[in-house]
């Protein structure tokens with residue numbers, strides 16, 4: 309019954325909504341003769357929404373946009389997201405600071421000087437198209453021809469991700485001196501060939517470079533030569549078997565490195581050589597990584613955040629992985645979640661100096677070392693809310709929070725002991741146990757014999773005293789039989 313009632317009432321609501329929608333549509337119909345929506349967020353901020361309109365070519369700009377009031381500092385966003393445009397023809401002139409997105413179209417061709425009239429194009433998104441390397445010639449990003457030469461354009465962000473690029477023209481960036489962010493992710497680059505390297509090396513103001521999922525296995529040494537401002541690089545989902553040595557060339561500027569899902573098997577003292585300015589490092593989802601060797605992180609003298617997680621086979625982190633950093637410790641956040649770790653050395657790092665520590669999703673062996681790290685050295689206070697790791701072993705502690713373990717046989721926790729080897733119940737040999745039992749038995753036996761002798765002497769003594777001293781003193785507290 310109830311179900312029926314609900315049904316009818318929602319049907320009524322639907323009818324009302326439909327009527328309202330069709331009314332508003334009818335009202336709007338005249339206004340929407342232009343294919344795109346213009347919205348004005350404030351005086352200086354316009355959006356032209358041409359998304360999802362089945363456009364196969366670029367339309368004329370609506371007059372509202374070509375007559376922006378404060379021409380110089382207006383911000384205009386134009387989006388052609390998810391249409392079927394295949395040919396980017398020369399865009400009509402536009403005033404203001406422009407951002408254009410052609411994301412998710414079918415672009416196979418870009419005309420030369422396509423963006424030359426767009427006064428100040430600062431952001432261009434060409435991702436998710438069918439662009440091949442030979443389409444990307446230097447002349448497509450050229451400014452207007454004046455004073456017998458082509459001028460530069462203001463482009464700062466260029467997204468070429470998810471296309472079909474194998475190689476870049478060496479002159480691609482000759483008219484874009486201010487290019488700071490370049491996304492080349494998800495392209496079948498495979499090899500950074502000579503011309504591609506020349507192209508990258510010419511983008512000297514680059515700060516952000518995304519080379520993830522490009523199937524590359526190496527980066528030639530001189531690729532980053534001259535990129536003195538490069539701060540952030542993503543090399544994830546590639547075929548690197550080592551962290552590329554060429555990164556050390558940008559060691560004086562690089563702050564963020566993402567190195568996920570590559571077929572590396574170990575990290576060692578060569579991995580991060582020269583990266584002295586690195587602030588944040590992410591090494592995750594590297595399924596073949598099984599060991600972090602000694603001195604691995606030592607070159608990273610500015611590191612604040614380390615994500616070393618989701619490496620399903622990572623079983624071992626050398627106790628000296630951070631050696632030499634401890635005097636000038638900079639790390640604040642360390643995430644070791646979802647690896648295959650079971651033990652950590654007590655002196656791996658100065659645990660109390662961390663702000664956040666992640667350890668969930670490993671098979672922790674809850675032994676004295678771990679108890680020391682968590683309890684005595686305060687690591688247990690650094691876990692995020694609701695992210696307390698569990699013990700996997702020994703059996704009787706399995707499933708307990710590692711912050712819950714108090715191992716009674718461990719020596720008194722004190723930081724002075726941390727460098728010494730902790731005592732384990734397993735260290736006891738059967739020989740030791742037998743000797744201990746024997747020792748205790750001897751002590752007990754001697755004690756009993758002495759006890760009898762003393763008792764016998766007392767009896768004799770008391771009998772003698774009783775005769776001369778008739779009053780007995782009884783300790784009320786000790787003699788319960790008195791009550």
Ligand SMILES: *[C@@H]1O[C@H](CO)[C@@H](O)[C@H](O)[C@H]1NC(C)=O
Pocket residue numbers: 349350353354383
């Ligand atoms: C334009 O306005 C939108 C919405 O208020 C805002 O999100 C965006 O940051 C603004 N853009 C600029 C460049 O001011």
Ligand SMILES: *[C@@H]1O[C@H](CO)[C@@H](O)[C@H](O)[C@H]1NC(C)=O
Pocket residue numbers: 345357358359360
């Ligand atoms: C742009 O227009 C499309 C189609 O009308 C709509 O789905 C989308 O939400 C709009 N986007 C913005 C940011 O208004």
Ligand SMILES: *[C@@H]1O[C@H](CO)[C@@H](O)[C@H](O)[C@H]1NC(C)=O
Pocket residue numbers: 390412
């Ligand atoms: C674009 O729109 C089509 C339907 O017109 C849809 O099938 C497709 O998934 C959309 N693409 C993206 C990237 O959203």
Ligand SMILES: *[C@@H]1O[C@H](CO)[C@@H](O)[C@H](O)[C@H]1NC(C)=O
Pocket residue numbers: 395396397417419
């Ligand atoms: C792209 O458009 C221009 C101008 O309309 C035309 O000359 C050119 O042939 C077109 N290219 C392709 C591949 O359609």
Ligand SMILES: *[C@@H]1O[C@H](CO)[C@@H](O)[C@H](O)[C@H]1NC(C)=O
Pocket residue numbers: 460461462463485486
């Ligand atoms: C590049 O940026 C600088 C500083 O913001 C600016 O003065 C210069 O005009 C820009 N160059 C171009 C070609 O836009």
Ligand SMILES: *[C@@H]1O[C@H](CO)[C@@H](O)[C@H](O)[C@H]1NC(C)=O
Pocket residue numbers: 620621623648
């Ligand atoms: C972790 O290592 C053990 C062997 O020590 C192995 O059996 C197990 O499959 C590994 N776990 C994962 C998630 O790889």
Ligand SMILES: *[C@@H]1O[C@H](CO)[C@@H](O)[C@H](O)[C@H]1NC(C)=O
Pocket residue numbers: 707708709712
């Ligand atoms: C941790 O200890 C508390 C209090 O002793 C107990 O209530 C809780 O069940 C324990 N939790 C786990 C997961 O061991």
